[in-house]
Amino acid sequence: MSRGTGVRATRNPVVVVAGEDGNDRRSLRILLEALCPQMRGRVVEISDSVRLRLATEANLADRVAVLARKARARAVRERADLACVFVHEDLDSVDGDGVAEIQARVCRALVTELGTAHYVLSISEMEAWLLLFPNSLETFVSSWNVPAKRQGKDTGSFGDPKKILTHEVSMGARRYRESDAPEIFEKIVNLGHIKTPSGSNRSWDLFCGDVECCCADHVRLAGKRTS
Numbered sequence: 616m617s618r619g620t621g622v623r624a625t626r627n628p629v630v631v632v633a634g635e636d637g638n639d640r641r642s643l644r645i646l647l648e649a650l651c652p653q654m655r656g657r658v659v660e661i662s663d664s665v666r667l668r669l670a671t672e673a674n675l676a677d678r679v680a681v682l683a684r685k686a687r688a689r690a691v692r693e694r695a696d697l698a699c700v701f702v703h704e705d706l707d708s709v710d711g712d713g714v715a716e717i718q719a720r721v722c723r724a725l726v727t728e729l730g731t732a733h734y735v736l737s738i739s740e741m742e743a744w745l746l747l748f749p750n751s752l753e754t755f756v757s758s759w760n761v762p763a764k765r766q767g768k769d770t771g772s773f774g775d776p777k778k779i780l781t782h783e784v785s786m787g788a789r790r791y792r793e794s795d796a797p798e799i800f801e802k803i804v805n806l807g808h809i810k811t812p813s814g815s816n817r818s819w820d821l822f823c824g825d826v827e828c829c830c831a832d833h834v835r836l837a838g839k840r841t842s
């Protein structure tokens with residue numbers, strides 16, 4: 616009875632993004648599509664509480680399994696192959712000893728379950744990445760000003776980047792709010808600043824390296840598998 620139109624011959628790859636809240640997921644999607652044009656229109660989100668950083672070994676495997684199930688189901692809904700998964704979490708403390716270990720442990724669990732995956736652990740939270748782009752912040756709201764002492768620094772050493780944004784960068788009536796983050800990342804991309812951060816943050820460098828590797832290998836591989 617089939618008329619031959621129900622099954623698609625090729626299935627485009629999708630990259631799934633998981634993160635603690637909608638602002639983080641949207642921010643990550645904007646960054647992925649900017650840093651890897653092949654991902655444009657191919658990044659989809661899932662909601663998951665993503666509590667991997669502090670999970671015990673047994674909990675970690677269980678939580679990763681749940682996340683993987685949701686990611687696979689999302690790809691099925693898109694009638695697409697699952698090329699890769701980016702999972703975001705905030706470290707909630709400054710950079711230091713033990714961070715690389717957490718990163719490696721969670722990453723290993725994700726890759727074991729999914730084959731291709733990346734664990735994006737922002738140090739200390741995603742707002743620290745915004746502080747790498749003072750010019751974009753000042754263009755986003757003209758009254759905002761990034762103090763000189765916050766520029767050109769390791770933003771992973773700032774204990775409370777959100778507070779810096781709400782109490783040092785933004786003043787008066789138009790204070791920074793969490794829902795600004797995706798729009799500021801969009802501004803950074805549109806202004807062409809994305810590849811030229813001011814200062815440093817180890818988690819930003821790791822993330823950019825992961826996207827480069829994903830773009831070159833995972834997304835391309837998934838595309839090849841289906842053609």
Ligand SMILES: [Zn+2]
Binds near residue numbers: 731732828830
């Ligand atoms: Zn990947």
